[in-house]
Amino acid sequence: MSDTIANPGQALAPSRGEKFRQRVLPLIFLAMVLALVPLMAPSRTMYSLLNAIGINIVFALSYNMLLGRGGLLSFGHAVYFGLGGYAAMHAMRAIEAGDGGFWSAYPVFGLPLVGFAAGALAGAVIGWPSCRRAGTAFAMISLGVAELIAAAGFMFASVFGGEEGVTGDRMNGPELFGLSLGPVGEVYLFIAFWTVVGTGLIYGFTRTPLGKLSEATRDNPERVQFIGFDPVRVRYLVFIIAGAFAGLSGGMAAVNYEIFTPESLSLHPSGFVLLMAYIGGIRYFVGPVLGALVLTVMQSMLSDFTEAWLLYLGVLFIAIIMFAPGGLAGILFGTGAALRRDGLRGSLGTLGVKTCGIVLSFLGLVVLIEVVVRWSNGYGEVFEPFGLALESGSPLTWALVTVLCAAGFALLRIAARNTNERGA
Amino acid sequence: MSESALAISGLHKSFGPAHIIRGVELDVARGERHAIIGPNGAGKSTLFNLVSGLFKPSEGQVLMNGRPISGLAAHEINRRGLSRSFQVSNIFSNMTVRENVRCGVLHSMGQGYSFWRNIGNLKAVQKKTAEILEKVELIEKAHMPAALLSYADQRTLEIAVTIAGGADVILLDEPTAGMSHSETDRAVALIRKATEGKTLLIVEHDMGVVFDLADTISVLVYGEIIATGRPEEIRGNPKVREAYLGEEADEQPIGGAA
Amino acid sequence: METILFSLLNGVIYGLLLFMLSSGLTLIFSMMGILNFAHASFYMLGAYFAFSFTQVTSFWIALIFAPILVGLFGAVVERWGLRNVHQHGHVAELLFTFGLAYLIDEVVKIVWGKNAVDYRVPAELDFPLFELFGAQYPAYRMFILLVAVAMLAALWYLLKRTRVGLIIQAALTHPHMVGHLGHNVPRIFMAVFGAGCALAALAGVIGGNYLVTDPAMAAFMGPIVFVVVVIGGLGSLEGAFIASLLLGLLQTFAISVDANFADLFGWTGLTATSELGGITVASLAPMLPFLLLVLILIVKPTGLMGDREA
Numbered sequence: 004m005s006d007t008i009a010n011p012g013q014a015l016a017p018s019r020g021e022k023f024r025q026r027v028l029p030l031i032f033l034a035m036v037l038a039l040v041p042l043m044a045p046s047r048t049m050y051s052l053l054n055a056i057g058i059n060i061v062f063a064l065s066y067n068m069l070l071g072r073g074g075l076l077s078f079g080h081a082v083y084f085g086l087g088g089y090a091a092m093h094a095m096r097a098i099e100a101g102d103g104g105f106w107s108a109y110p111v112f113g114l115p116l117v118g119f120a121a122g123a124l125a126g127a128v129i130g131w132p133s134c135r136r137a138g139t140a141f142a143m144i145s146l147g148v149a150e151l152i153a154a155a156g157f158m159f160a161s162v163f164g165g166e167e168g169v170t171g172d173r174m175n176g177p178e179l180f181g182l183s184l185g186p187v188g189e190v191y192l193f194i195a196f197w198t199v200v201g202t203g204l205i206y207g208f209t210r211t212p213l214g215k216l217s218e219a220t221r222d223n224p225e226r227v228q229f230i231g232f233d234p235v236r237v238r239y240l241v242f243i244i245a246g247a248f249a250g251l252s253g254g255m256a257a258v259n260y261e262i263f264t265p266e267s268l269s270l271h272p273s274g275f276v277l278l279m280a281y282i283g284g285i286r287y288f289v290g291p292v293l294g295a296l297v298l299t300v301m302q303s304m305l306s307d308f309t310e311a312w313l314l315y316l317g318v319l320f321i322a323i324i325m326f327a328p329g330g331l332a333g334i335l336f337g338t339g340a341a342l343r344r345d346g347l348r349g350s351l352g353t354l355g356v357k358t359c360g361i362v363l364s365f366l367g368l369v370v371l372i373e374v375v376v377r378w379s380n381g382y383g384e385v386f387e388p389f390g391l392a393l394e395s396g397s398p399l400t401w402a403l404v405t406v407l408c409a410a411g412f413a414l415l416r417i418a419a420r421n422t423n424e425r426g427a
Numbered sequence: 428m429s430e431s432a433l434a435i436s437g438l439h440k441s442f443g444p445a446h447i448i449r450g451v452e453l454d455v456a457r458g459e460r461h462a463i464i465g466p467n468g469a470g471k472s473t474l475f476n477l478v479s480g481l482f483k484p485s486e487g488q489v490l491m492n493g494r495p496i497s498g499l500a501a502h503e504i505n506r507r508g509l510s511r512s513f514q515v516s517n518i519f520s521n522m523t524v525r526e527n528v529r530c531g532v533l534h535s536m537g538q539g540y541s542f543w544r545n546i547g548n549l550k551a552v553q554k555k556t557a558e559i560l561e562k563v564e565l566i567e568k569a570h571m572p573a574a575l576l577s578y579a580d581q582r583t584l585e586i587a588v589t590i591a592g593g594a595d596v597i598l599l600d601e602p603t604a605g606m607s608h609s610e611t612d613r614a615v616a617l618i619r620k621a622t623e624g625k626t627l628l629i630v631e632h633d634m635g636v637v638f639d640l641a642d643t644i645s646v647l648v649y650g651e652i653i654a655t656g657r658p659e660e661i662r663g664n665p666k667v668r669e670a671y672l673g674e675e676a677d678e679q680p681i682g683g684a685a
Numbered sequence: 686m687e688t689i690l691f692s693l694l695n696g697v698i699y700g701l702l703l704f705m706l707s708s709g710l711t712l713i714f715s716m717m718g719i720l721n722f723a724h725a726s727f728y729m730l731g732a733y734f735a736f737s738f739t740q741v742t743s744f745w746i747a748l749i750f751a752p753i754l755v756g757l758f759g760a761v762v763e764r765w766g767l768r769n770v771h772q773h774g775h776v777a778e779l780l781f782t783f784g785l786a787y788l789i790d791e792v793v794k795i796v797w798g799k800n801a802v803d804y805r806v807p808a809e810l811d812f813p814l815f816e817l818f819g820a821q822y823p824a825y826r827m828f829i830l831l832v833a834v835a836m837l838a839a840l841w842y843l844l845k846r847t848r849v850g851l852i853i854q855a856a857l858t859h860p861h862m863v864g865h866l867g868h869n870v871p872r873i874f875m876a877v878f879g880a881g882c883a884l885a886a887l888a889g890v891i892g893g894n895y896l897v898t899d900p901a902m903a904a905f906m907g908p909i910v911f912v913v914v915v916i917g918g919l920g921s922l923e924g925a926f927i928a929s930l931l932l933g934l935l936q937t938f939a940i941s942v943d944a945n946f947a948d949l950f951g952w953t954g955l956t957a958t959s960e961l962g963g964i965t966v967a968s969l970a971p972m973l974p975f976l977l978l979v980l981i982l983i984v985k986p987t988g989l990m991g992d993r994e995a
Contacts, residue, residue: 022547076776076780132982136982138775139775139779142779143720143982146975147975150908150972151972158964158968208542211543211546212533212540212549215530215533216530216533219522219530221521223517223520226518226588227530228505229479229510229511230505230588230592231505231534232533237540310795314795317791320784321766321784321785324784328773372795
């Protein structure tokens with residue numbers, strides 16, 4: 004009790020145990036999980052997938068510094084990823100050249116830092132005119148800038164390498180931690196290291212005064228002025244830091260793929276990182292992590308199963324916007340909260356109905372899309388899930404689609420009505 | 428005592444052809460509690476926006492503690508010691524009560540746009556935040572998200588964030604708007620406690636609050652101050668009665684017991 | 686001399702096409718406050734629908750029915766999609782239209798294939814109209830001009846001279862008030878959104894065979910239309926008109942200029958063989974709209990004629 008009187012502020016703050024549990028533990032958990040992976044002897048493909056996930060985690064987290072925590076919607080974030088990556092790429096070539104001088108002594112392991120610096124610089128230059136406004140104007144400027152730089156990427160071949168891009172060889176220069184970075188398993192350790200560092204630093208940022216001010220500016224820029232801070236300056240600083248971390252992930256990508264093309268600066272990856280962050284859930288710190296995980300897996304695995312994987316991605320995105328604006332993280336946390344509140348038996352009913360509804364509607368959609376894709380290809384291919392032949396002309400197919408979708412939607416409506424009635 | 432806290436001279440503001448503020452002269456002494464009343468549309472909020480830096484004056488000057496502040500950016504003026512609340516609650520709705528006040532405290536505790544320090548480790552910030560929460564009696568609700576507070580509590584939080592920075596000139600824009608009788612009484616007591624020793628400029632419609640709190644009252648009508656004085660003087664002032672009640676109400680003095 | 690005249694003509698036509706697209710976008714933005722990212726996708730749908738129509742019937746049927754179909758589709762999207770998202774805020778609305786554009790792109794690729802389709806100028810209009818300086822000017826381009834001007838005139842007439850137009854104009858700035866006056870504002874919103882999409886589709890019908898009809902056309906046109914709307918001033922039809930013509934002329938002239946950076950900036954010592962010097966003005970043409978966008982947003986965020994900040 005004397006503790007409270009001595010420093011009443013301390014009583015309000017979470018206890019040391021809580022702080023450790025909520026903040027430090029997840030990071031340790033992440034590091035441990037990543038460290039344990041090699042023990043399971045994953046295949047090369049698995050390693051490649053994990054590397055891609057690691058890069059995207061940092062990229063998506065950096066994006067959410069702008070969107071979820073700053074309220075700034077950017078359509079051109081890949082510019083900083085790309086510029087960071089290109090800077091790292093050129094540094095890699097300098098290391099390879101081994102002329103003596105600064106770069107010969109610089110380890111490839113440290114290239115993400117080069118990306119970090121380049122991303123920060125780009126953010127500082129481009130951010131200065133962009134950050135005066137928020138909202139739609141900011142989004143439009145980011146779009147314009149992205150298009151400009153994407154076009155410039157193809158023009159200046161000496162910097163960006165034209166269509167073929169710039170390549171490099173990561174097995175050069177001094178080694179760090181005994182890693183030659185040759186085999187993909189060693190690259191994995193490199194990626195895992197920087198993923199943990201990047202995630203830790205970005206999380207740390209949310210605990211700083213600037214991090215809190217950024218959230219305040221997102222909520223109410225007018226009020227921020229009356230606590231003594233300039234919202235434009237807050238946005239600008241956050242923009243630079245977000246650009247820096249995007250550049251960090253670009254540097255990671257440079258070492259991983261050993262090639263960078265102007266395509267990486269374009270609107271495509273900018274749109275992809277937006278999808279990753281939003282689908283994951285912009286209101287939660289782990290949202291973008293989840294989104295990066297899910298979307299990277301979709302990108303590499305789903306494309307093996309179906310031609311229309313981008314369409315599924317689009318449908319997922321729209322579904323999240325319309326029905327689950329908290330994203331995947333929101334769904335998880337919301338379900339957790341419902342479970343805690345109503346107990347397993349209490350929520351199983353609605354949960355079960357909802358899940359069945361989603362699964363059925365999804366199946367109906369899959370049948371529809373796959374059948375249409377094969378029909379439009381014109382090769383006479385037939386969609387055959389589990390040996391069931393579903394031709395585009397047959398009434399069975401269309402009956403199946405209708406029944407599945409109707410049942411799914413009906414179940415979802417029931418679930419929605421139940422939730423509304425309970426006032427949940 | 429030589430300088431007034433706020434000295435407004437010859438202030439004009441037009442928006443295109445609409446001449447809203449037409450030459451306001453106002454002097455607020457240090458430590459004074461000064462209320463501004465007037466019919467709707469008189470320009471009270473515009474006046475506040477001009478003084479606090481959200482609008483730039485078309486003409487005229489505002490001096491705070493002898494130094495000019497008109498034309499400065501709002502956050503600059505805030506840093507010089509002027510803070511304001513808003514008619515519609517302007518808080519950080521996605522943050523908790525404690526985080527709201529903590530943000531308000533940051534600048535006065537010397538924290539700039541820093542990103543290398545953990546905010547949890549700033550002991551002085553924590554202490555001040557807790558003090559303010561105690562003062563406004565919101566400490567029980569410290570961890571509630573601001574958006575979930577009741578209306579009256581949101582207004583209280585608004586005041587808390589306003590005084591958090593330790594400003595010595597406080598502008599309150601209709602702080603008791605929409606409150607019930609008991610909530611208003613509590614709010615008035617809170618305002619009195621929170622602005623002890625500071626200069627207070629308050630816009631209010633509730634005459635009870637005005638006569639309770641204010642040392643001096645100014646009446647703003649059509650962008651001009653038609654009368655300034657102690658509450659009793661304003662009560663009996665015929666020009667004020669005319670502005671509020673129209674020309675016929677000559678016989679009746681304005682409400683005996685507020 | 687002939688290059689200038691032809692570039693002028695082509696620039697005006699391209700500008701008018703841009704205006705057909707941006708007018709719909711402006712109307713939607715003014716009324717609902719949303720910048721419809723999927724607007725160019727409706728343009729694309731118009732072209733593709735017209736293509737499919739022309740496979741079975743005449744171009745003229747396509748001209749009438751493709752925009753109507755797309756307009757109906759737009760109204761459905763507004764009623765069951767956008768309206769539900771509205772409660773989640775501006776960012777969610779913007780992202781919804783972004784996702785919609787994405788979705789439409791993918792569906793088009795699946796249904797019509799990833800390559801350009803052979804949507805041709807109809808035979809009735811495929812002849813040289815006149816000869817100028819020895820070069821022939823195709824009649825179809827004049828047709829585009831006529832349709833664009835007719836649409837403009839009809840739009841102006843609708844907005845300024847009819848009762849419906851009066852209500853729409855009022856709802857553009859004061860939707861709540863119009864609702865209080867007894868008009869069904871949600872229905873007006875749905876109608877305006879559908880009409881905006883139909884206008885975009887019409888541009889697609891007549892422009893798709895003039896330019897190219899492929900799945901990338903939305904991604905290509907979309908950003909340019911935004912630039913036009915923002916430069917002209919969000920919410921201002923007159924501004925959109927001026928900006929469309931400006932951009933149309935600028936881009937067309939830039940492409941026809943036969944110079945590179947070394948020619949323009951040779952006085953700084955830049956040579957044509959260097960990388961920077963070798964960049965031609967023509968290759969910059971695609972970048973011009975965005976350059977202008979960034980400049981204008983920095984200097985005058987309300988655009989040329991707008992009074993609303995984005």
